[in-house]
Amino acid sequence: MLGPGSDRRRPTQGERGPGSPGEPMEKYQVLYQLNPGALGVNLVVEEMETKVKHVIKQVECMDDHYASQALEEWMQNVLGQVLDALEYLHHLDIIHRNLKPSNIILISSDHCKLQDLSSNVLMTDKAKWNIRAEEDPFRKSWMAPEALNFSFSHKSDIWSLGCIILDMTSCSFMDGTEAMHLRKSLRQSPGSLKAVLKTMEEKQIPDVETFGNLLPLMLQIDPSDRITIKDVVHITFVSGSFKSSCVSLTLHRQMVPASITDMLLEGNVASILGLPWPPELVEVVVTTMQLHDRVLDVQLCACSLLLHLLGQESESLSDELQKAGLLEHILEHLNSSLESRDVCASGLGLLWALLLDGIIVNKAPLEKVPDLISQVLATYPADGEMAEASCGVFWLLSLLGCIKEQQFEQVVALLLQSIRLCQDRALLVNNAYRGLAGLVKVSELAAFKVVVQEEGGSGLSLIKETYQLHRDNPEVVENVGMLLVHLASYEEILPELVSSGMKALVQEIKERFTSSLELVSYAKKVLLRLEAATSPSPPCGEAAQP
DSSP states (O other): OTTTTSSOOOOOOOOOOOOOTTTTGGGGGEEEEEEOOSSSEEEEETTTTTTTEEEEEEEOOSSSSHHHHHHHHHHHHHHHHHHHHHHHHHHOOOOOOOOOOEEEEEEESSOEEEOTTTHHTTTTTTHHHHHHHHHHHTTTGGOOOOGGOOOEEEOHHHHHHHHHHHHHHHTTTTHHHHHHHHHHTTTOGGGGGHHHHHHHHTTTTTTHHHHHHHHHHHOOGGGGGSSOOHHHHHIIISSSSSGGGTTTTTTGGGGHHHHHHHHHTEEEEEEETTSSHHHHHHHHHHHHHTTTTTTTHHHHHHHHHHHHHHHHHHHHHHHHHHHHHHHHHHHHHHHOOTTTTHHHHHHHHHHHHHHHHHHSSOOOGGGGGGHHHHHHHHHSSSOOOHHHHHHHHHHHHHHHTOGGGGGGGHHHHHHHHHHHTTTHHHHHHHHHHHHHHHHHHHHHHHHHHSSOOOTTTTTHHHHHHHHHSSSHHHHHHHHHHHHHHHHSTTTHHHHHHHHHHHHHHHHHHHHHHHTTTTHHHHHHHHHHHHHHHHHHOOOOOOOOOO
């Protein structure tokens, strides 16, 4: 691994064997090349003399600055992923028991894996372990002091990881034999670490301050004095300046309670529904959506989390989300992601939750929604789930008065189209009829759009179909009745209601739902209007009877 003071071409060994910092490339045979990194080429090589294979990062460095950059890139990629993997193992209560450089396998220029998990089984047999340890004294040097006495714990892995980090940070000024003696000496004399840390500081090893704080806490002789893997992650990626994309979520783990971030890291969203949600988490989610607005997976996960948030919290949370610009962000993302069904479905669901639970202070952005939903439905014309979400949003928009008059006909047509598409979905039907009733109540133009005969039939024939399909569902029948009441309030619409046979339907509703005061009231109002429309006009000069 390249570091300050090393040769211009310096091999980095996956497991360091005999050699010195200045050993030439001529002693290796290049077997093949992995994908190039940002600062060099990763080579799989074999030592000519021993036939041992290594992974070498070969970098052309003009000065110590570029050497330090190369070292830092390598350490960030490898160490970040190793920490992530070991934290996951410890969470599952699995002890690796045999952490060392040769068990960290580079599978590409940017990804590595931990191997040899079979040690977890092997090292439960003390006899086998003693034989293996005696045959392999060099590799045994990464073992924790207590592990030599066949005593293993999570803290044993912490010691081994500390030795690996020490190797990575000291490879530019220590050869393999020196490093092995250092690892062994630390088991009896932890003070020998101070001299190495001082040299690292003098050599200006990248992130020396972070590792200077970390290593003494990991390489404690008594296991109970060592820190946990979570502490290692915190010191390395949160308190320190060290950064790595592979643990990006862990970078924010101290911003919210550990119980929540632990569950988020497991990916089990359902398990967090009952926990309190602090404002800091909302800010993190919204900010993440804004920073990664082109990453589909991030948007979907964030939308899912926010939907659960809105389902659990009060109006104050919805207000905070609005202040954070979530409404505008949803609309912007829907507009730019029409080709992604998942993004559209999540966005509409989140918009529904936001409108349902909050008091909308600034309604101006919502005026764009009807046209946007029209585009969504045009993109997914046969998608029942999308139609259901759209009907819910249309209904809430009608309640909020956020549908402009010039949009009434378009929205009525979309609601009728959605009902025809999925009449068997009770939620869709309920929301669609609520939305239609809200629009018809304020606009005669909307009422005419419902009753006019078009290619797919009129809205009145659709109402009759809906009633026959859901005649045993009081909620659906109630929403149909509410629409009929508003239609019957317009003189010009009454003849259409009469000619379509609505009187018989309303009469049946009145007789079947006698226990529902709301439905009986709707039916009576409509029947009175229809009877007045069909009654003969009184002779000239005679007063009409009340």
